[in-house]
Amino acid sequence: MPRLFNFSAGPAVLPEPVLAVASDHLLSLGETGIGALEHSHRGDVFAEILASAEARIRRLAELPDDIVVLFLQGGASLQFAMLPANLRAAGQSADYINSGTWSQKAIAAAGTDGLVHVAASSEDSGFRRLPADPIPSEQPAYLHYTSNNTIAGTQFPGPPSLPDHIPLACDASSDIFSRPLDLTVHDLVYAGAQKNLGPSGLTLVLVRRHLLERAPDNLPAILRYDTHAAAGSLYHTPPVFSIFVTELVLKWLEDQGGLQVIAARNLAQATRLYERIDSSRLLKGRVEPADRSVMNVVFTAGSPEADRRFLDRCNAADVVGLKGHRSVGGLRASLYNAQPDAAVDRLLEVIDAFEAEATS
Numbered sequence: 546m547p548r549l550f551n552f553s554a555g556p557a558v559l560p561e562p563v564l565a566v567a568s569d570h571l572l573s574l575g576e577t578g579i580g581a582l583e584h585s586h587r588g589d590v591f592a593e594i595l596a597s598a599e600a601r602i603r604r605l606a607e608l609p610d611d612i613v614v615l616f617l618q619g620g621a622s623l624q625f626a627m628l629p630a631n632l633r634a635a636g637q638s639a640d641y642i643n644s645g646t647w648s649q650k651a652i653a654a655a656g657t658d659g660l661v662h663v664a665a666s667s668e669d670s671g672f673r674r675l676p677a678d679p680i681p682s683e684q685p686a687y688l689h690y691t692s693n694n695t696i697a698g699t700q701f702p703g704p705p706s707l708p709d710h711i712p713l714a715c716d717a718s719s720d721i722f723s724r725p726l727d728l729t730v731h732d733l734v735y736a737g738a739q740k741n742l743g744p745s746g747l748t749l750v751l752v753r754r755h756l757l758e759r760a761p762d763n764l765p766a767i768l769r770y771d772t773h774a775a776a777g778s779l780y781h782t783p784p785v786f787s788i789f790v791t792e793l794v795l796k797w798l799e800d801q802g803g804l805q806v807i808a809a810r811n812l813a814q815a816t817r818l819y820e821r822i823d824s825s826r827l828l829k830g831r832v833e834p835a836d837r838s839v840m841n842v843v844f845t846a847g848s849p850e851a852d853r854r855f856l857d858r859c860n861a862a863d864v865v866g867l868k869g870h871r872s873v874g875g876l877r878a879s880l881y882n883a884q885p886d887a888a889v890d891r892l893l894e895v896i897d898a899f900e901a902e903a904t905s
């Protein structure tokens with residue numbers, strides 16, 4: 546079966562060379578005689594993979610030494626709960642920038658058992674633009690933002706500026722390692738792996754060491770960052786296969802030339818697509834041009850019926866995964882790191898054909 550051009554928002558397309566190497570190791574990882582899914586997480590072989598994944602992350606993101614790398618489970622959604630549970634003291638507020646559905650979910654999770662202050666919001670625009678600069682509360686535990694809004698299709702150009710004493714936390718699930726990530730200004734960054742890093746099942750957390758001490762004594766061990774840090778991410782059985790594939794993706798990223806190079810490639814792809822949408826008589830982007838995401842291009846063909854016709858044309862051309870999120874409708878093309886230029890070429894051809902059909 547030939548591979549389709551997959552624009553899914555996640556799980557998403559992975560680099561083909563990575564998939565080929567991963568499948569080569571299913572029956573026997575190297576010369577070990579044990580498959581990549583079957584190795585014990587306590588064995589030397591997996592220890593080497595885990596150490597290599599961490600080393601590659603440190604190199605790619607030029608992590609400062611006081612950033613701890615954690616390989617966890619539970620998705621970004623568990624981080625919505627773990628972050629306030631670990632960092633927010635009783636009676637203290639946690640500040641959030643509300644820039645879309647995923648920010649709202651993070652806010653809701655933090656609001657179940659503590660104070661939340663929304664420091665900025667673009668909800669009144671239907672999240673068609675980014676919020677204004679945040680206005681933090683008095684002494685917040687941290688300020689949290691979602692660097693790329695997967696559903697709305699907006700992306701912060703960089704971290705918000707904040708007074709030095711406020712720790713900055715970021716949900717980078719849909720743009721981690723798609724561009725340089727500055728861990729000198731962030732204090733905690735988390736991301737589900739399933740868009741830019743590898744398969745689902747793994748959540749990466751990068752956290753400043755001194756923040757590990759903040760967890761209240763009554764927090765269960767499994768939910769504590771310090772538990773996982775002390776155990777080197779082996780407190781319980783980690784998702785070994787997800788980590789194995791992620792290590793290969795990280796190697797692929799290094800082989801591409803690192804985050805600057807991948808960022809330039811991502812921007813070039815997104816620019817081609819946005820320019821074509823802007824020049825189209827039928828298609829229309831959903832968000833303010835200045836706030837557009839390089840990862841998730843959200844647009845419409847003008848009506849639900851026209852969107853359906855566009856999707857039919859896509860399917861006929863082996864282009865899949867463009868149906869917009871059910872909460873906003875329309876169309877969405879996700880351009881994560883592994884998206885090949887050929888997929889964008891094909892999508893642009895579909896747009897040309899769609900327009901030609903409408904005028905004929």
Ligand SMILES: Cc1ncc(COP(=O)(O)O)c(C=O)c1O
Nearest residue numbers: 620621622647695716718719737
């Ligand atoms: C920005 C963002 N945050 C959080 C999530 C939720 O991630 P998970 O399903 O891994 O919990 C997603 C999923 O798409 C996302 O895009």
